[in-house]
Amino acid sequence: MLSNFDFGVILTSLPYLFGQGMVFTLSLTVMAAVGGTVIGTLIALARLSGIPGLWHLAKAYVELCRSVPFVLVIFWFYFLVPYIGAYAIGSKTPIQVGAFSSALITFTAFEAASFAEIMRAGIQSIPKGQTAAAQALGMTYWQTMTSVILPQAFRNMPPLLLTQKIILFQDTSLVYVLSLTDFMGAPSKIAQRDGRLVEMYLFAAVVYFTICFLASFLVRRLQGRFAVIR
Amino acid sequence: MTATPMPETAVTTPIADADHAPEDAGLRPGGLVYGAPAAAPGETMIAIDGISKWYGDFQVLTNCTTKVAKGEFVVVCGPSGSGKSTLIKCVNALEPFQKGQITVAGTKVIDKSTNLPKLRSRVGMVFQHFELFPHLSITDNLTIAQRKVLGRSAEDAKKRGLDLLARVGLSAHADKFPGQLSGGQQQRVAIARALAMNPVVMLFDEPTSALDPEMVGEVLDVMVELAKEGMTMMVVTHEMGFARKVADRVIFMDRGEIVEDARKEDFFGSPRSERAQTFLSKILQHRRYGDPIDTAALSQPSRIRILPMPSR
Numbered sequence: 001m002l003s004n005f006d007f008g009v010i011l012t013s014l015p016y017l018f019g020q021g022m023v024f025t026l027s028l029t030v031m032a033a034v035g036g037t038v039i040g041t042l043i044a045l046a047r048l049s050g051i052p053g054l055w056h057l058a059k060a061y062v063e064l065c066r067s068v069p070f071v072l073v074i075f076w077f078y079f080l081v082p083y084i085g086a087y088a089i090g091s092k093t094p095i096q097v098g099a100f101s102s103a104l105i106t107f108t109a110f111e112a113a114s115f116a117e118i119m120r121a122g123i124q125s126i127p128k129g130q131t132a133a134a135q136a137l138g139m140t141y142w143q144t145m146t147s148v149i150l151p152q153a154f155r156n157m158p159p160l161l162l163t164q165k166i167i168l169f170q171d172t173s174l175v176y177v178l179s180l181t182d183f184m185g186a187p188s189k190i191a192q193r194d195g196r197l198v199e200m201y202l203f204a205a206v207v208y209f210t211i212c213f214l215a216s217f218l219v220r221r222l223q224g225r226f227a228v229i230r
Numbered sequence: 231m232t233a234t235p236m237p238e239t240a241v242t243t244p245i246a247d248a249d250h251a252p253e254d255a256g257l258r259p260g261g262l263v264y265g266a267p268a269a270a271p272g273e274t275m276i277a278i279d280g281i282s283k284w285y286g287d288f289q290v291l292t293n294c295t296t297k298v299a300k301g302e303f304v305v306v307c308g309p310s311g312s313g314k315s316t317l318i319k320c321v322n323a324l325e326p327f328q329k330g331q332i333t334v335a336g337t338k339v340i341d342k343s344t345n346l347p348k349l350r351s352r353v354g355m356v357f358q359h360f361e362l363f364p365h366l367s368i369t370d371n372l373t374i375a376q377r378k379v380l381g382r383s384a385e386d387a388k389k390r391g392l393d394l395l396a397r398v399g400l401s402a403h404a405d406k407f408p409g410q411l412s413g414g415q416q417q418r419v420a421i422a423r424a425l426a427m428n429p430v431v432m433l434f435d436e437p438t439s440a441l442d443p444e445m446v447g448e449v450l451d452v453m454v455e456l457a458k459e460g461m462t463m464m465v466v467t468h469e470m471g472f473a474r475k476v477a478d479r480v481i482f483m484d485r486g487e488i489v490e491d492a493r494k495e496d497f498f499g500s501p502r503s504e505r506a507q508t509f510l511s512k513i514l515q516h517r518r519y520g521d522p523i524d525t526a527a528l529s530q531p532s533r534i535r536i537l538p539m540p541s542r
């Protein structure tokens with residue numbers, strides 16, 4: 001039965017699948033992960049700051065990101081941003097935003113929102129006495145956060161944190177709605193060109209599964225290794 | 231209590247050397263914050279002036295007034311929930327208060343021009359649960375604030391930190407992490423960490439309440455040593471034997487008020503208020519905090535090695 005299938009097509013398209021597709025997927029994952037971590041931490045700090053305007057803004061942002069379908073935003077953002085950008089700089093024609101940049105901005109923005117929630121929980125799990133001790137030594141709010149609270153919060157989080165990144169890696173496949181050549185888009189293009197849908201989608205699935213499975217396995221191995229002894 | 235006179239050329243760093251830290255040279259004339267008058271020896275170090283504090287509708291502190299002179303050892307006691315912790319946390323503004331004023335070494339705590347981190351850096355605080363930073367080694371615990379807050383170089387901070395670690399008898403543990411030490415050891419590190427900042431005042435909030443009874447002594451020993459060296463100390467504790475031995479004055483609080491503020495002889499001899507009498511008889515009966523450290527035990531040699539003061 002499998003004789004109807006031609007798995008050779010996978011072999012011949014490997015350079016394209018990985019050289020373009022996987023490189024795209026990994027770049028998007030890594031860049032969005034880094035950006036999301038930094039911005040997400042800032043949002044979490046803003047949310048915990050208790051400063052009226054800032055606190056509300058951060059909360060509203062996180063709630064917004066949680067309440068809209070992600071695919072819609074990717075799509076919407078891709079078509080809308082050129083016009084918003086044009087409006088912002090007062091240009092008559094839509095500004096050029098590459099598909100990759102647009103996807104990157106959207107993923108970073110959403111990753112930041114999810115990360116902010118994880119981070120907020122992480123920060124709140126650190127006993128209040130630690131803040132008091134740091135402040136009693138004369139540390140400013142910022143010093144307390146960067147030297148005492150965040151390092152502990154980060155160390156308690158790796159399992160959740162890495163799991164979140166694995167999900168991000170999977171989610172980047174949603175850029176197919178913009179017809180981008182990620183590791184989902186590349187096989188799908190070959191599949192349609194050569195009429196090898198089953199082979200290509202099967203192969204994509206196996207690769208996604210293998211990477212995520214290995215990563216999850218690593219996360220479990222790492223768990224406990226980082227946790228701060230109390 | 232009078233400060234032990236310090237020789238001009240100290241060989242070892244004394245635990246309390248607020249008067250000798252080099253960076254004090256520029257700071258001293260202005261008190262903790264430039265421009266404020268400094269406290270001269272024997273003068274008031276902490277002035278708590280009619281402070282009141284509310285949590286919403288609940289009044290935690292009611293018109294509390296007291297003074298702590300330089301070199302004085304003041305014990306704060308009272309029933310649970312009477313506001314002892316809140317009161318000493320007001321001294322370094324860890325807790326804000328709505329009425330009254332506190333002045334530490336000439337610097338007003340509630341004042342727009344006061345640099346709070348700077349004020350706090352000179353007011354050492356020791357907590358019931360130690361609050362060492364669990365992600366940092368003992369050495370890093372001792373040096374981090376020196377470097378970040380006082381801007382000392384890594385070497386200077388390390389030298390000062392290890393010096394103090396030796397003084398509390400824990401040199402062997404410099405590279406360990408807090409989780410690897412016993413409670414008593416952690417609390418001694420916490421005291422060293424506070425002292426590393428060259429504080430002019432030390433605040434203690436039940437420093438031995440979270441300890442197993444056999445570890446209480448080693449922490450109290452360090453505090454006694456500190457008091458001998460003339461450190462100004464305000465100590466919340468239930469160790470009445472310790473208070474009786476070491477304190478100059480006792481403040482008794484109940485329901486957010488300072489009910490009694492007396493020399494220790496008067497307080498233990500004949501507390502004036504009924505509330506203080508009830509409290510004393512209860513605490514002496516209960517022995518909740520292990521055997522109270524009695525006077526005899528304290529006059530015995532230290533169980534831990536504290537290097538002697540340089541003398542000649």
Ligand SMILES: Nc1ncnc2c1ncn2[C@@H]1O[C@H](COP(=O)(O)OP(=O)(O)OP(=O)(O)O)[C@@H](O)[C@H]1O
Nearest residue numbers: 285288290308309310311312313314315316317436
């Ligand atoms: N953040 C807070 N919000 C509301 N009430 C508080 C808060 N912190 C403390 N209190 C209340 O203020 C009162 C005084 O608390 P405080 O911790 O100063 O008492 P304490 O004398 O130190 O008691 P203990 O011996 O139990 O440590 C208590 O009744 C407590 O419940």
Ligand SMILES: [Mg+2]
Nearest residue numbers: 314315316436
């Ligand atoms: Mg208390």
